Amino acid sequence: MSIILRLTWKELLRKRVLLLTILMTLAFLVAFWFIAAAIGGETEANGGSGAALFEKFSMGLFIVGLGFFFGSFVIAFLSIFSSSSVISGEAEQGIMQAMMPRPVPRWQWYAGRWLGYVTFGLAYALILFSSIMVIAGIHAGVPKNFGALVSAYLLFASVVPLLVSVSMLGSGFFSGIGNGVFMTMLYGGGWLGGMIDKVSSQLGSLNEKVGHSLTTISGLLSLAMPADGIQRAMMDRLYNFSYIQDLFNMGANGGPLPLFGIGSAPAPAFLWYALFYTLAAFLLGMWRFQKKDL
């Protein structure tokens, strides 16, 4: 299994996936630095009153929310596209036909590939998470609670095994391109569910029936793809929204910043569901690969 894991890393390095990712991330971080500096500078200019303190907090939240808005997309697409053609693509190309007759159980090959993509994604997620927090911390206030930071990172990064598991499962059924499209749509569906939740929580004028329908749709979409829900849970852990909402009397949508708010914070049961979802996708994918004709 370790041979396959190392092979996967080597593939990502040789195909310059890592290089391109780092270059694009650096470009984003430079842009993010200037955005954070502009927003942070504006806040500092407004003095040190209670209102200013709240504004500083809001701006910090905005900067971090903006960073993770981008970060969650990057992590998601990196996870999806690095693994979307791992089975069908290699089988179509003929690479797998030479590898699979070797005396290595198929489950080891599958697990090795999975571990390769997941460790790569987790390492990248750590770099991205740290960079966003450092830049936001320099220009505005960010939570310094180590436990909250670790917890938030784990939630942020947990999207990697989730998406890699589903993507590899899909790769056992669909062609590389088909699976890429399927995964993008599925992730988009989950993201849409989160957006509906954020927007509907801000539209107080909606009647109860419409609000209920939107909540149901949002919930179903989040169940179909829990990635966005996990990201919202991450922001909740980082900023302890449920406490702050009462303290500052701000809406669940993040007050004046609905796009980067969290809507309603997912319950702990949702996180257990996401864990089960990941495990189920991983095991189903492995089972499918064990039975697949190559």
Add this chain to the structure above:
Amino acid sequence: MTAIQTERLTKQYENGRGCRDVSITVQEGEAFGFLGPNGAGKSTFVKMLVGLIFPTEGRASLFGEPVGSIAARRYIGYLPELYRYQEWLTGEEVVRLHARLCGLTRSEAGQRIPRLLDQVGIGLRSRDRVKNYSKGMQQRLGLACALVSDPKILFLDEPSSAMDPIGRSEVRQLLREWKAEGKTIFLNSHLMEDVESICDRVALLNNGEVLQQGRVEDVLRQRPLWRIKVGGFAPSMLDWLREETGLPIRMITAAPDGSAELEAELAHEEQAGWLHALILDLGMTLYESVRTRTRLEEWFVAELTGKSHRGEKE
């Protein structure tokens, strides 16, 4: 010892393709040719033996171990028909990867790989990335990968299909060497010359079913052909000979001076004597009569002539 044994091995796809009830036995050290037209199901059969696809019915084993099991896979080296290797690795790295997957130690791999790469004709190009290899070079690389674990059975699916005549000749020589080393060779090939010169036994597959199998010399002996060179020939004489004998006789060449070369498929020497007597009775001059050895290609064509084969459909 039996190296490969299949009993009614079947793989049926929803589109009707695959192969049915294939039963063969290949002894250790034997070279076995698996022949058939395009789409006959040859590759499907080999893929079942190497554990890439799962049979829908029947059983198969390699040295007594069920196909697809880890124990069975330890015996095999396989060059697929559709051979592609990680193009972002160098040739040497690809072979090293296969060596490690086979459980070779670093020192074993270090000793074996350079020799193997030289043997298959890759040599110094082994340090180039696979993406810079021609198809023929990739096929040579595939042969090195197949051999890296020093397997007891080699499954080779069209092993020189992408090579030039020199490459084909080199592969033929390598096959002879590996056979001499005692390896069991299962050869899927359309190159009848290779099969005829290397294989001890052959099976002919058509539409997923085995039409014939046996020792190469036995299947070739089934069609004893005679070539008869005559003088004073006229086409009407050929018609008369056919009517009189009921034998399949055909004209190969005819010259304006009345000489001609005829070919007849004769069951035994008595028929040959009778035919020769009739030729002389007709007033022709008998210049030469030779019993020719049927080539495997002729046998292949003769066996499939008039039979539908799905490679031609769709």
